[in-house]
Amino acid sequence: MTHTPQAVTEPTPVVPRPQVPHRDLLQLEVLPDEAQIRADIERLRRERNAVIIAHNYQRPEVQGIADFVGDSLGLSRQAARTDADVIVFAGVHFMAETAAILSPDKTVLLPDLRAGCSLADTVTAQGIRDWKARNPGGLVVTYVNTTADVKAESDYCCTSGNAVQIVASLPADVPVLFAPDRFLAAHVIRETGRAMDVWDGACHVHEAIRPEDVQGQQLAHPDAELLIHPECGCSSRVLGALPDLKLYSTEGMIHRARASSAQEFIVVTETGMVTRLENDVPGKTFIPVSRTACCEYMKMITLENIRDALLNLEPRVTVPADIRERALVPIERMLAIG
Incomplete structure (x- = not known):
């Protein structure tokens, strides 16, 4: 039996209808004139x-x-x-x-x-009130990186620059709660020897800075001096290797960079501090510990x-x-x- 070949017909192409521009969908903005x-x-x-x-x-x-x-x-x-x-x-x-x-x-x-602030968000006024209820006569020291209602429940505020001095001034026989930054608290405990209850809070940017970040920059810049903020999660391990190293508040970094004979510094905190140091201490080089140490809120x-x-x-x-x-x-x- 013989089969007659069938003619192959090409499918009719589908032509889409013309699109009508819908200007409401545009998300364009005029570039700002700085x-x-x-x-x-x-x-x-x-x-x-x-x-x-x-x-x-x-x-x-x-x-x-x-x-x-x-x-x-x-x-x-x-x-x-x-x-x-x-x-x-x-x-x-x-x-x-x-x-x-x-x-x-x-x-x-x-x-x-x-x-906002990831560190300030870790502590609430009710949390402070609960601690005070469990520790009548206790004293609450809060970092200034806290909300107004948390400060209102506190006995003392402190900065990273004066936290050691504030805690050292308190009576030795009184319970103390230090809130909310656990890394700053560790620095205070090392410096004062004071036992304290410590709130389990941290800045997400400082907590993410690793000892490996510091070590990598030290290898790349062997003559650079370290400027480490006490909020940094890497500080305890770095101090384990360099026990004589000092930690600095942001203002302390300015003073140290001016006074030091070093010409290069590794800046172990949020990247914006490099701008401040370059403006206030011209002629010296400041290297951010990590380009990712950047606070999106700031x-x-x-x-x-x-x-x-x-x-x-x-x-x-x-x-x-x-x-x-x-x-x-x-x-x-x-x-x-x-």
């Missing part, structure tokens, strides 16, 4: 009688337009001493709260309210949202009067000690 933004900030700063303060971990361009750059408590104290009506805090939320505590008659702006503040905050006088950070009055007490006790 020079214009800077000019707007300068104009608005004068019109609002504002002071702009920036933490050491801010973006380089934000540090560049600030009136003051430094640590959180130092900035709040500087801003309080000015005759400004408005404080723009380029930092994170608890820092703006501290500025509001020290300057209740000024308008305090945080350009992006999403700028980097939420930009020139654009600083301009917008000055323009709109929003977002504003306030602290209720009762919380403010109670939170001011541990800060003032700390300042009285040093």
